[in-house]
Amino acid sequence: MRMTIYAYPWDLARVGVERALKQICADGISAIDLTASYHPIDALSPREGVSIFTNARGAVYFPPRDERYGRIKPHVHSPEISAIWPETARHAHALGLDLNAWTITLFQPWIRDAHPDCARVFPSGNPSGSGVCPANDDVREFLVTMCEDMVDQFGIKLVRLENIMPVFDFDWLRPRTLITVPPFARTLMNLCFCNACITKAVAKGLDPVRLREIVNTAINSDISEGCSNDHRTAALADDAELRAYAELAMRSSTELVTAIAAAIKGKARVSINAAASYAMLIGTAREDELLGEFLSAADQAELIPGHPDNAHVAALAGGLAPPREISAMIPVVRATGLTGPALQARLAAPEARVQAAVDAGATELSLYNFGLLRESDISEFAASIRRDFG
Template sequence: MESSVLAFATDLLDEGADTFFGHLTDRAGVGGLTLASVYHEARDVFPHNPHRVVRYLEPGAAYFRPDPARWAGRRLAPAPSTAIGDRDPFAEAAAEAGRRGLKLHAWTVFCHNDRLGFQHPDCAPANAFGDRHLTELCPANPEVREYARTLVEDLGRYGVDAIRAESLHFHGLRHGYHHERYFEDLGPVAEALLGICFCPHCLAAASADGVPAEEVRTAVRDELRARLADEKRAAEPAALDGFAGGALAAYLDAATRTVTTLAAELAATAAAGGMRLTFMDGAGPGKGWLSGIDLPSLAGAAHQIETLGYARTPEAVREKVAAFALHGVRPEAMAVILRPMAEDCDGPANLAAKIAVLRELGVPEVEFYHYGLMRLSSLDRIGAALLP
């Protein structure tokens, strides 16, 4: 079974290559590094960082040096984080990983990008009222798709084994902005409807599939107005698959095709560069339909599906993987992320039992979240759990 640890470039820069890679190989005993290449805004606590305990990550920043020739003239382009200065952490990581015989994966956040969304609102999703969700990029937008393909091509320069594609899909209303406020209870139906994109590109994609897209938008807008105005109405359930005479379901099917075709395009781009594309699905089976995630289709489009195995017991991890199998994703085509920290694990035996379950099911790759966010003792726990 292949293994790796997810990490930030700032972990490498703050600790230095010898300490950072020494912890990966000597303490965790893993065979790979999954390094963030483009990441969203965050504030995190780093238990063993030698320079700071709390760090803010910049919105939508890149942690590699983009090739200027590839990005010339593009509106959407990665901007290096100020935290890396004049250095190229990916080049440093690639050289050191190669020297130590480790695989390097590029953990890449695609459509959850506050910086690009605020800079280019026309590339962000739009709800039924035309309000843009500026923490995101719309995967139906041609410029966004070109940005995603070029990002994969550019990362191929570093000898990356796999692109771990996070946020390669639509997002709901409650995702990714600090101080989000909802003083009235919107209800689950209104929240779901407010998260659907009706930008010109999504409307055009649905219309091309024969969906009455403008009628769907009008119906969604009218339903939202009614639920926002009436507390009792907001609490009423509704079957979205039958909403607007079934036209909303057809509209969401078009969004699913948008995500699936984008994943297929990036998988082909990755393969041309000698890489794999791993589609990261954090929600789990049956929970991503409003995001355009159709697991059977994505299993055929991407080279691999990765999910979060965050759970306290090995049995719960088994159930998570089994649920994917019921949705057309074979265990041998999966990677699973585990957390060795106390929230999920009470010791090496617990983590080892989870890894044993994954091996038994035929899952070929396990990853551990997250190098900088865990104590060094949790890295030791990984090493102990991976021992034969």
């Protein structure tokens, strides 16, 4: 079983890059998934004495070549931390350790702050406070350029694109929802009505004004009644324009992955995680077709920790020609802590998640996370994987 490990550059800076990579190699791990861009975070590390790292709006963590970029310029966290990237590349190549780029895509509040027009817009007309839209041309240009930039600089083997297909991102940053949002309302709330999405819809002959009106009426009714109404759901699912609008949303993510893959073709592979939420609107068969198109745009599918559709996604990826490799992110949660009881309950058994991933067809396990665990935690867990799965 091939293993990789997620790592933050600020943790490598504290531990020491060469020392950290040598330990990773000693644990039988084949690649490091180093953060290239990241969302807001407050992280506690037990390494080299307890340390807390915070970043309120996300950032880029490698040294970009600004002249390559268009309207959206990379917001770099700091020269000190971004300097870890070339140092890691140098030592990784010397040690025979593959270097992957762990790339957060749409959960980029700093882009939304600098360019509000890039934000996803909910059917209500409210922009997301933290997420940007894959249909936006400036967002696409930035992500394609960023991936090509870091691949050209550092000899990256694989670009790991995280959450490039948004799923009910009411808000990724400290959301407050004290009521149940019925399933069909969740589906409809996932639709984006930013200018980019509206423009693409109009070009296809759709009427986004009408669609937004019927979507909002259904959302309000579902939430007011506390449940999805079968008659109302069926009526909207019969609306050909609304189904086409949902398909455009899924295809926006596929187009972005396709553009990134084309830009780095022959230089690095592309990995994506995948989940979709439009089956209630477009039907399961059609959603599977579109999800298959999305998966086929990449070289590898990564399973989302604890997601109920992982086995289904793996089956879709395995059924493509050629079959896509299956990887699985494995959060190695070892104790209750500051993340709260809900997350702990969901991620309390990493060994069980490894078995589920293997059962789904995974041939690669990506351990999370180097800096958030003690050295012994990683060594022991990696040893158990080698013992049980070779």
